[in-house]
Amino acid sequence: MDKTDYEYLVIGGGPAGLQMAYFLEKANKDYIVLERDGGVGSFFVRYPRHRKLISINKKFNYFPEKEYNLRHDWNSLLSDEEDLLFTNYTSELFPNADLLVKYMRDYAKKFNLNIRLNTTVTNIHRDPILKGKYRSLYTITEQNGMKYTCKVLLMATGAAMPDKPKIEGAELCDTYQKHSLDKKLYENKKVLILGGGNSAFEVADHISDSAALIHMCTRTPVIFSWDSHFVGDLRAVNNNILDMYHLKSLHALRQCDTKQFVKEEDGRFTQTFEMELPHWNPPGTATFTSKGYDSVILATGWKFINIDMFDESCKPETHTDGKFIVLDEHWETTVPDMFFIGTAMQSRDHKAASGFIHGFRYNIRTLFHMMDMRYDGGDLAKKIFPSIDATELANFMTHHVSISSALYQLGQGFLCDVLVLKPEEAAKSDCSEQMAGVAEYYYELPQAWVLKNDYFMNQAHMIIITIEDSHHMFPSTSATEFFKPGDMNPRDCKCTAFPQGVFYSYRCGKLEEVVHIGGSLVVRADKKIFVGDTNPDRFTNKLKNLFNRQIGIGSGDHYERLFPPEEWEKVYRPWTEEEVEMRKMKEIAMKSRKFECKLGILD
Known part of the structure; x- marks a missing residue:
């Protein structure tokens, strides 16, 4: 209780503060969490006001992998404890918020997180540091005048205050x-x-x-x-x-x-x-x-920063009329060594799930690794393959995008994995699927950060892996029309409403090729996804062919169609020219219909 100087200080004991504290505790970092209320998760003691969460709690998902099931568990925090999941508290799809409070308090107790309760921060001050790995010394003053200092400040204050409308009265x-x-x-x-x-x-x-x-x-x-x-x-x-x-x-x-x-x-x-x-x-x-x-x-929403907490030495820049904080590619503010975590992370992301537990839990894990690398010489999360084997890599990548929850929740180009291929200049036999060299597979990095990072952009061969859907490419299509499979073009399956693995191949920093491996309802490419799916190897075959085109490994003629050649004619009948013309005429007739009533100038 007498210690007041820390390397890392987290303000806020909600889900974001707890998630960061878990990683700091696990790595034996010097940290403390300051929470203004008498218990963690205090926001959810009152909100949502009508107590029903809208974050999905889907416990039963057919497949056994914990990582896959986290795709549909939107309330659990990340940990190594297999049983410490919110789905073990209730099977209700939209549970009462009181259960989330209980879960978070059990989580904090289970990992003995270093949290000081009943501590309201009233002022934050920064003194610059001119030498060493840190650039800041922060002084945090609480309501009783007690002061804490830290080198790295992590703001986990969530929905900090109501966003009041500028309306007279x-x-x-x-x-x-x-x-x-x-x-x-x-x-x-x-x-x-x-x-x-x-x-x-x-x-x-x-x-x-x-x-x-x-x-x-x-x-x-x-x-x-x-x-x-x-x-x-x-x-x-x-x-x-x-x-x-x-x-x-x-x-x-x-x-x-x-x-x-x-x-x-x-x-x-x-x-x-x-x-x-x-x-x-x-x-x-x-x-x-x-x-x-x-x-x-x-009911006009929230601001995700209380700017009055900061004195003139460290006021971060905001945007959208003070609603959001300006954050860079790894969530650092315009003030050095100050980061915002949790729902405020949506400042950079209005497409994926960064504003919610099932999204920012992965952002926080990524930020922890990036801070560990920056301040303490740690490494990014990665897997090393001691040789370049097309079959091994294709199988690994296909399985990983089939179960990854982080890419699933934070796709659309926000978080990505990165494969770096470093082949040796040794001779190889024609059509061999193996090559001397090393492959590095990096997990869950901000794509905007990767595209600015010299290490990645200077590689001779790099593949960025994301999970995306292309619903935005159907601007005139109602959601209720997506009851059929998307485009099954064997080479380019980008037109689908279902999420799928997307692979961006770069050569010396230049985008060479984009491969969509195809979507499915359960978003798995490593299993038969429906009755009659007789060629599940098409997903890995697309990656093997990609390796052939980009680094010359393997044969490059792996079969990519939905059904194998001997089955194709049995299960699929192409339309005749007359049938195609009839469908075109029907669609033209629908689009050319004129209606007497309208709501826009051009309707």
Whole structure:
């Protein structure tokens, strides 16, 4: 308790702080975690307000590998303990948040993490260091005036404070953080909810059976997670209010820009808002007022930094109106040796899962390895192959992308694996699948960092491995249309709505080729993925052919089609020219239909 000087100091005892503390503890680093509340995981003691988590807790997934099952366990923290998983606490798909609090407190106790509770940080100061491996000495002051010092500061403060809208009269309204959960208070009332994200819809869903009229107002269109494939967009578990809207059950959603709230003498609210109307004649913007709201609830999200914690010596830069911190390719702020971890990591990632436990747990593991390399001479996580064997490498890579949870959750070019091939200049026999040399396989690196790293970009042969889907290439296709397999082109399977391994081959820093090995519902390339899948070797065959094209190893004629040649004609009948033309005419007719009613200028 008397020690106050540390190498690493973590502010925040939520899931991110605990995850980083686990790696620091395991590596016997000099660290401490400061938590302002009386127990870890305190955010989840209160939030979500209605207690149902929307992070999936899918315990039964058919396949046995722990790594694979973490793809569908969105609440567990990483550890070497096989049984310390959130799925062992409940089998409920969307559990109560109280269980997550219990899990995190068990986790902290199990690993004896060095955490000091009831410690509220009031000020952070930095003095520069001019020599040595560190560039900073941070002084952290807590509420009782006690001071801590550290060389590396890790901010794990999560959703630091509500993001208040800049609307006249907003201070008169209730908020997501403070609104009453007593449904009786909303019975037969007219309620306005400002916001279009999961928090706003969570509130609406909770009171939808008691309120007479609910009007939801959002400045931007609602984005559904099933369309964007981004877990932070509106989830189906929260969107009952839209079901009621379109089934004519009084509740409604309005896309508009709220300008003012006024509380009238009778205690009710009047809203003034602007609405763009491109489909009116002529197109324009209208100003409306809506009266008689018994309650207005602001559910407009969070800021992921409390800038007031930092004095002028170390205020980090922010963006998006102070909502997010500016972070570089390995989550360091504009202030040296200060990193943000946890949900704030989404500052660099609005496509994958960095803002959620099932994403940032892997970012934190990667950041730990990168800090260990930078400050203590450690190495990145990697596997060394003492020779270059096309079959061995292809089998390993195929299996790894089939079970990897990190690449699965943080694909779309955010986290990647890297294969570096270092062949010797020795003679080799023609068509041999082995070559003298070394192969280095690096795990879970930020792709943006790799593409700026001289070591990787100067290699003669490098392959970046990610897991991606290409739903964004179908802009006019509804999510409900993806009920068929994607493109099964043997050489280029990039048009699929299912995630798949994607391999980017570089030569001396120049991108030479991209190989999509093909997607599947279970996202495995090492197993037969459906009845009739008679050529599961096609995935490894694509990689063997890639090795042949890029470094001249092997024959390069491995078969890549879905079915072997002897089965192809039995299971697949190509359309005749007449059938193709009929389908084209049908699609042209659908696209050329003109409708009397529209919502846009060009509709």
